[in-house]
Amino acid sequence: MVTIRMAKKEDISGILAVERESFEEYLRYSPAEMRYLLFEANSEGWVAEMDGKIAGYYILLFRKNARVARLYSIAVAEEWRGKGIGRALLQHAEKRAIERGCSAMHLEVKTTNCSAIDLYTKNGYSQVEILPDYYKKGVHGIRMEKRL
Numbered sequence: 001m002v003t004i005r006m007a008k009k010e011d012i013s014g015i016l017a018v019e020r021e022s023f024e025e026y027l028r029y030s031p032a033e034m035r036y037l038l039f040e041a042n043s044e045g046w047v048a049e050m051d052g053k054i055a056g057y058y059i060l061l062f063r064k065n066a067r068v069a070r071l072y073s074i075a076v077a078e079e080w081r082g083k084g085i086g087r088a089l090l091q092h093a094e095k096r097a098i099e100r101g102c103s104a105m106h107l108e109v110k111t112t113n114c115s116a117i118d119l120y121t122k123n124g125y126s127q128v129e130i131l132p133d134y135y136k137k138g139v140h141g142i143r144m145e146k147r148l
């Protein structure tokens with residue numbers, strides 16, 4: 001059974017391990033950046049735990065007085081993919097955004113990331129904007145949004 005709980009300081013290495021196998025190097029955060037994103041920014045970090053190990057995580061960013069939350073990062077460890085954990089994390093993030101007073105969620109995804117685009121589309125997200133060279137030159141993004 002997957003347990004979703006708020007990230008703690010001692011989860012950083014487990015979260016970075018999932019991030020390493022999920023994103024190319026230029027997209028990854030340093031431990032200090034990850035710590036900032038999880039614990040110091042106007043944000044929340046949650047992890048999915050399986051058998052006591054970190055199987056996935058998400059980071060949600062908020063802006064002061066804004067009713068749109070931003071799903072900044074979401075990933076599932078390779079060995080746990082395709083088992084519904086990504087969907088569970090996404091739905092959890094939406095619940096948290098609602099609890100924090102947000103009425104919409106937005107996120108950015110690479111145009112080539114079919115599994116993530118599929119996950120978002122199946123969960124009610126629509127494509128609102130194409131973002132040319134968003135990640136780096138020649139690597140484009142799509143902004144997706146859902147009303148909560």
Ligand SMILES: CC(C)(COP(=O)(O)OP(=O)(O)OC[C@H]1O[C@@H](n2cnc3c(N)ncnc32)[C@H](O)[C@@H]1OP(=O)(O)O)[C@@H](O)C(=O)NCCC(=O)NCCS
Pocket residue numbers: 022023074075076077080081082083084085086087088108109110113114115116118119120122
């Ligand atoms: C995207 C990601 C989080 C999905 O996590 P997951 O736990 O494997 O997803 P789930 O098992 O919950 O699947 C939910 C839905 O996602 C989509 N999906 C997941 N894996 C897929 C794949 N390999 N191909 C196509 N669609 C896929 C499907 O729509 C699936 O629904 P279905 O089971 O009804 O077909 C995971 O693949 C991942 O961590 N990728 C690397 C990091 C990343 O790209 N994050 C998103 C950045 S924007």
